[in-house]
Amino acid sequence: MFEKKHEMLRKLAKEFAEKEIKPIADEAEKNNGYPEGLMQKAAKYGFGGITIPVEYGGAGGDYKSLAIVVEEFCKVDAAASSLLMSNSLSGAPYLYFGTEEQKQKYLKPMVLGEKIGAFALTEPGAGSDSGATQTTCLWDEEQGCYILNGRKCFITMGPICDHAVVFAKSDLNEKGTRGISAFIVEAGWEGFSRGKTEEKMGMHASVTSDLIFNNVKVPKENLLGEEKKGFKIAMSILDAGRVTVASQGLGIAAGCLDLAIAYSKERVQFGRPICKLQDVAFKLADMATEVECTRQLVYTAADKLDKHEKVTMQAAMAKYKAGEVCNSVAYKALQIHGGYGYMQDYPIERMSRAARLVSIYEGTSEIQKLVISGNLLK
Numbered sequence: 177m178f179e180k181k182h183e184m185l186r187k188l189a190k191e192f193a194e195k196e197i198k199p200i201a202d203e204a205e206k207n208n209g210y211p212e213g214l215m216q217k218a219a220k221y222g223f224g225g226i227t228i229p230v231e232y233g234g235a236g237g238d239y240k241s242l243a244i245v246v247e248e249f250c251k252v253d254a255a256a257s258s259l260l261m262s263n264s265l266s267g268a269p270y271l272y273f274g275t276e277e278q279k280q281k282y283l284k285p286m287v288l289g290e291k292i293g294a295f296a297l298t299e300p301g302a303g304s305d306s307g308a309t310q311t312t313c314l315w316d317e318e319q320g321c322y323i324l325n326g327r328k329c330f331i332t333m334g335p336i337c338d339h340a341v342v343f344a345k346s347d348l349n350e351k352g353t354r355g356i357s358a359f360i361v362e363a364g365w366e367g368f369s370r371g372k373t374e375e376k377m378g379m380h381a382s383v384t385s386d387l388i389f390n391n392v393k394v395p396k397e398n399l400l401g402e403e404k405k406g407f408k409i410a411m412s413i414l415d416a417g418r419v420t421v422a423s424q425g426l427g428i429a430a431g432c433l434d435l436a437i438a439y440s441k442e443r444v445q446f447g448r449p450i451c452k453l454q455d456v457a458f459k460l461a462d463m464a465t466e467v468e469c470t471r472q473l474v475y476t477a478a479d480k481l482d483k484h485e486k487v488t489m490q491a492a493m494a495k496y497k498a499g500e501v502c503n504s505v506a507y508k509a510l511q512i513h514g515g516y517g518y519m520q521d522y523p524i525e526r527m528s529r530a531a532r533l534v535s536i537y538e539g540t541s542e543i544q545k546l547v548i549s550g551n552l553l554k
């Protein structure tokens with residue numbers, strides 16, 4: 177499945193993660209964000225546009241390449257996946273549904289690390305149920321533009337984004353998901369504001385906030401794709417997005433396993449390293465097997481994306497499995513660290529808190545099971 181270019185990319189991503197992210201991960205967690213300039217540095221290496229075509233500043237690579245970089249970054253710090261968002265949730269809507277002008281204006285600067293994008297679908301009353309969207313963006317004939325009103329919550333990069341793709345009802349006569357359209361909204365526009373930066377359980381370096389819209393004027397050329405096709409856009413982006421989140425889960429699980437192996441070789445109790453105790457060794461064997469199952473699911477899904485095959489069920493399986501596995505592996509890895517694992521001095525504490533998110537965002541584990549069973553039973 178992998179070629180020489182994939183091996184070279186893994187080496188590069190690993191080096192970047194070890195050199196640029198690992199040494200500052202604990203500090204970034206405490207400071208609620210990475211230092212300014214890290215995203216630009218990642219972009220210089222080409223990580224901002226792994227899957228984005230060359231004409232928009234990217235490397236024109238495949239989804240396996242993206243999964244590799246996400247896995248390597250998340251092995252050291254799960255929040256680092258936010259440095260790669262221009263490849264997935266932030267960039268993909270422009271890439272697949274944007275006009276040439278929109279791609280040049282919004283996608284390219286994001287890939288080059290000059291601007292930050294966001295993907296704003298979730299609302300206080302519309303989480304798993306996007307059909308309950310209450311944000312409206314209605315055409316105003318007199319003013320010759322759309323008028324956006326509403327509130328989005330839990331938006332990754334919300335506190336620092338320069339623009340966002342916002343999903344809103346543009347036709348109130350249509351029920352549920354049918355009247356939803358996608359709009360590109362710039363943070364500097366009148367009526368745009370942000371909520372406070374959320375204080376989360378984990379992944380503090382990946383910042384999150386509400387986005388609030390109060391009579392924001394959205395010009396016609398900022399409609400993304402066709403009117404009332406917003407839900408279709410969101411769902412097709414989420415298939416690839418879920419493979420990326422699954423790669424995060426894989427990276428977290430693999431990183432936790434590495435930490436547990438290293439610690440178990442060093443820690444001596446009862447006169448020998450704890451890895452010599454069969455219960456610890458068997459835990460490591462279970463963890464490694466689960467990580468490998470997840471790896472196979474993730475890269476098979478990425479390969480299907482690369483071959484333009486239908487990936488909805490495989491992506492849901494990979495996301496579901498990775499979300500659950502990174503949590504169970506993080507739990508066992510922390511257990512192997514004993515009391516030290518509960519202290520912030522050890523990275524397993526930060527990794528365990530981060531793992532909890534993977535089974536929740538971009539569709540909870542339960543929603544993945546709905547997708548999988550729906551495909552099995554249709």
Ligand SMILES: Cc1cc2nc3c(=O)[nH]c(=O)nc-3n(C[C@H](O)[C@H](O)[C@H](O)COP(=O)(O)OP(=O)(O)OC[C@H]3O[C@@H](n4cnc5c(N)ncnc54)[C@H](O)[C@@H]3O)c2cc1C
Pocket residue numbers: 295296297298302303304305329330331332333376384533536537538539540541542543546
């Ligand atoms: C840190 C963070 C970052 C995020 N980033 C973004 C972002 O950038 N952009 C964005 O748009 N969103 C983002 N989200 C939102 C995220 O995708 C939602 O939180 C998620 O989809 C779940 O929605 P909810 O929180 O409203 O939970 P709910 O939908 O209220 O779910 C609550 C519980 O009910 C269960 N449930 C709901 N419906 C069903 C069903 N039909 N069958 C079985 N069980 C069900 C769920 O599985 C869950 O266990 C982010 C969330 C977090 C926490």
